[in-house]
Amino acid sequence: xxxxxxxxxxxxxxxxxxxLKTFAENGYRGASIQKIANxxxxxxxxxxxxxxxxxxLYSAVMQSILSMWxxxxxxxxxxDCPATSLATYIADKMEISRLHPYSSKTFAIEIIxxxxxxxxxxxxxxIAWVEGRKNVIRGWISDxxxxxxxxxxxxxxxxxxxxxxxxxxxxxxxxxxDYLSKDEFKEATATVINIIxxxxxxxxxxxxxx
Amino acid sequence: xxxxxxxxxxxxxxxxxxxLKTFAENGYRGASIQKIANxxxxxxxxxxxxxxxxxxLYSAVMQSILSMWxxxxxxxxxxDCPATSLATYIADKMEISRLHPYSSKTFAIEIIxxxxxxxxxxxxxxIAWVEGRKNVIRGWISDxxxxxxxxxxxxxxxxxxxxxxxxxxxxxxxxxxDYLSKDEFKEATATVINIIxxxxxxxxxxxxxx
DNA sequence: TAAAAAGTAGACCGATCGGTCAGAAAAATG
DNA sequence: CATTTTTCTGACCGATCGGTCTACTTTTTA
Numbered sequence: 001x002x003x004x005x006x007x008x009x010x011x012x013x014x015x016x017x018x019x020l021k022t023f024a025e026n027g028y029r030g031a032s033i034q035k036i037a038n039x040x041x042x043x044x045x046x047x048x049x050x051x052x053x054x055x056x057l058y059s060a061v062m063q064s065i066l067s068m069w070x071x072x073x074x075x076x077x078x079x080d081c082p083a084t085s086l087a088t089y090i091a092d093k094m095e096i097s098r099l100h101p102y103s104s105k106t107f108a109i110e111i112i113x114x115x116x117x118x119x120x121x122x123x124x125x126x127i128a129w130v131e132g133r134k135n136v137i138r139g140w141i142s143d144x145x146x147x148x149x150x151x152x153x154x155x156x157x158x159x160x161x162x163x164x165x166x167x168x169x170x171x172x173x174x175x176x177x178d179y180l181s182k183d184e185f186k187e188a189t190a191t192v193i194n195i196i197x198x199x200x201x202x203x204x205x206x207x208x209x210x
Numbered sequence: 211x212x213x214x215x216x217x218x219x220x221x222x223x224x225x226x227x228x229x230l231k232t233f234a235e236n237g238y239r240g241a242s243i244q245k246i247a248n249x250x251x252x253x254x255x256x257x258x259x260x261x262x263x264x265x266x267l268y269s270a271v272m273q274s275i276l277s278m279w280x281x282x283x284x285x286x287x288x289x290d291c292p293a294t295s296l297a298t299y300i301a302d303k304m305e306i307s308r309l310h311p312y313s314s315k316t317f318a319i320e321i322i323x324x325x326x327x328x329x330x331x332x333x334x335x336x337i338a339w340v341e342g343r344k345n346v347i348r349g350w351i352s353d354x355x356x357x358x359x360x361x362x363x364x365x366x367x368x369x370x371x372x373x374x375x376x377x378x379x380x381x382x383x384x385x386x387x388d389y390l391s392k393d394e395f396k397e398a399t400a401t402v403i404n405i406i407x408x409x410x411x412x413x414x415x416x417x418x419x420x
Numbered sequence: 421t422a423a424a425a426a427g428t429a430g431a432c433c434g435a436t437c438g439g440t441c442a443g444a445a446a447a448a449t450g
Numbered sequence: 451c452a453t454t455t456t457t458c459t460g461a462c463c464g465a466t467c468g469g470t471c472t473a474c475t476t477t478t479t480a
Contacts, residue, residue: 008457027236027237028237029237030323033438034436034437042459044438049458109237112318130385157371157374157401160373164370167321168369170325174337176362191359191367244468253428255469262469
């Protein structure tokens with residue numbers, strides 16, 4: 001029956017991950033279909049069999065990245081503990097940077113280049129998400145649970161610090177001689193959490209564990 | 211006399227800024243010499259008259275970016291006030307993000323893509339610079355002037371938060387409807403300074419002005 | 421002012437780009 | 451087994467790529 005779609009799904013997945021890595025290392029234009037094909041171990045024409053053109057392949061890669069970005073923080077309300085919620089969010093984002101650096105890099109390049117290949121639907125979703133999270137943070141502030149910090153700038157702050165460990169990993173490697181180990185990543189995560197939470201007038205909960 | 215080198219210097223400068231913008235918006239491969247020529251208002255062959263090939267043009271662009279990276283923080287010692295020094299450094303970096311976003315973006319893309327086009331000499335300089343700054347921060351910590359924060363991670367923290375406002379400006383524009391105004395940039399700068407300084411156990415000096 | 425040097429620019433080159441196509445190979449179906 | 455459908459792939463296409471070359475114009479120099 002549909003074991004045909006089985007091999008198709010497997011190929012698609014191989015191509016997507018080869019494409020993700022190639023886009024992250026070369027940018028959109030620099031990632032030729034031939035390079036992607038080489039990395040996937042398939043002839044070029046086979047890539048175009050599964051993804052009729054480069055834009056569609058790129059969109060599929062971008063879609064797989066965005067679907068990975070949902071987090072527990074999406075459902076946090078102002079009744080939740082701000083310290084725990086923010087610390088968890090930061091830790092989650094750091095874990096994404098550690099485990100999926102190519103996704104972070106490809107997304108970063110897309111934004112840096114002007115975000116011209118992102119659906120308007122995603123952009124609107126993103127605006128709504130941020131609006132909701134800002135309201136939660138505002139609630140925490142007006143309840144006196146944390147310092148009066150511009151909620152939007154706080155979100156930027158969290159995104160930038162955490163994504164940095166994926167996007168700028170080559171710089172970090174140059175400075176340290178090697179990529180961060182899992183333990184070093186844990187220490188970096190603790191540092192980011194400490195600075196941001198303390199910087200917002202929050203204490204890292206005693207029962208919070210990485 | 212050397213009015214010949216005058217027009218040459220002028221052309222070089224026009225080409226460099228057109229190239230910078232084109233690299234930032236398209237990445238290295240996506241920035242074709244033709245695109246750069248169009249943006250500079252010159253025929254393609256004229257670009258190649260001043261910069262014999264694309265790599266050399268890119269290197270020249272990168273060099274002009276790196277020469278802009280020098281800051282007052284380079285000469286700070288552990289005798290200086292950490293709060294003032296760090297606040298000033300952050301403010302300087304934010305000002306670079308505001309005034310030279312294309313430089314920041316082009317540099318970011320280079321690092322994200324693996325930093326394969328940076329001279330080893332620059333990389334070594336960078337390592338030495340970081341080592342020096344880490345020692346200053348360690349001095350502040352051991353003198354009890356600030357919290358015990360991993361100096362390297364603190365530098366990463368500062369770099370990421372400040373460069374974010376240049377590199378991810380398209381995302382910020384999408385969320386706010388427009389780019390940050392000069393005043394909004396000032397507010398963002400204050401927020402970054404507050405979070406990081408407080409996060410390190412420092413107080414923003416009363417006499418510190420943006 | 422004449423020679424030399426610097427700057428301009430169109431035509432052109434081989435290589436690579438994204439993408440098409442026809443037909444072979446493999447797999448599923450009846 | 452026959453046939454239909456899916457998957458695979460080398461050959462090929464026009465466009466664009468980075469880069470060269472040559473001839474022309476402008477500017478500088480002696």
